[in-house]
Amino acid sequence: MPKHIKSVFLKEKIFSIVITVIGIAGTYFCSSPPPSPPTGANAYLMMVPGGNFIKVILDHSLSVFFAILTIYGILKILDWTLFANVLKNEKIIDRWSTLIQNEQGKMEQVYKDTEDNIKKSEAPYVKYERVKISASFLKGLFGNKRVYLKVINQKYKSYKIYVGARDYGNNLDLCWYLTYEPGLISRILEKLLPFLSSKKLVWIPKLDLFAQQDLSSYTTVVHHCFMEAVEKITKGTGQVIDRKSKGFLGIS
Secondary structure (H helix, E strand, O other): OOOOOOOOOHHHHHHHHHHHHHHHHHHHHHOOOOOOOOOOHHHHHHHOOOHHHHHHHHHOHHHHHHHHHHHHHHHHHHHHHOOOOEOOOOEEEEEEEEEEOOOOOOHHHHHHHHHHHHHHHOOOOEEEEEEEEEOOHHHHHOOOEEEEEEEEEHHHOOEEEEEEEEEEOOEEEEEEEEEEOOOHHHHHHHHHOOOOOHHHHOOOOOOOHHHHHHHHHHHHHHHHHHHHHHHHHHOOOOOOOOOOOEEOOOOO
16 A cells, blocks of 8 residues: 555544543542542431442542543544454445456556545545455454555445455456444444344444435445546446446446
8 A cells, every 4th residue: 555645534543542541541530539528518418328329429420431431432442453444244235346357557546546536526524545454353464455445424434435446367356335334332242242143233224315315425426436547447448337336326
């Protein structure tokens, strides 16, 4: 992956680290609050049945808050380190693929042109970055990864598009997948409780009319940007490309 490609999701990663640091620091400073004499409301609270327990909860409310903040931050860090870019539980909603003969070696050109086209489209809330994808965490550890262009609409972060280009013999294998990725909690549970079937954890929420329109527009824009890059390398070769996707949206 070229060094000049910078992650557009850097702010989110920094945010999760900052949240974790604040949570850990807050938990440390609040772990031993100074004792307070039972005066006023505290004295009355001590007289109420269970009041001592309630007082402990109130005294440690900040500790609980920072502990929750710490857990949330750690889960977010795990989300973009251990669990990110692992296509295991994703459900494919729509897809497109083709094989271009005698066009090997043009992967970088396709990626660069697609990125430029997405940028020129000025589609709202759309961000992208090149990532290395693995089929599972363990396979990724052993280097079984492939480069994809990951595209996200920030309003619908669970719906990701993975654009792929790679040499296959003397051919160029091209594809994209619109996927629905389970939420963070579902993925954590699947990791901690592997005996649970992924089918029980993965479900796709119903989208309202506006959300369906946004999802369709977002996917169509990425599809057209990719098609423009593909047609640039097939121009003059006489190869006919079927533009229509296969899936829920059926984009062409």
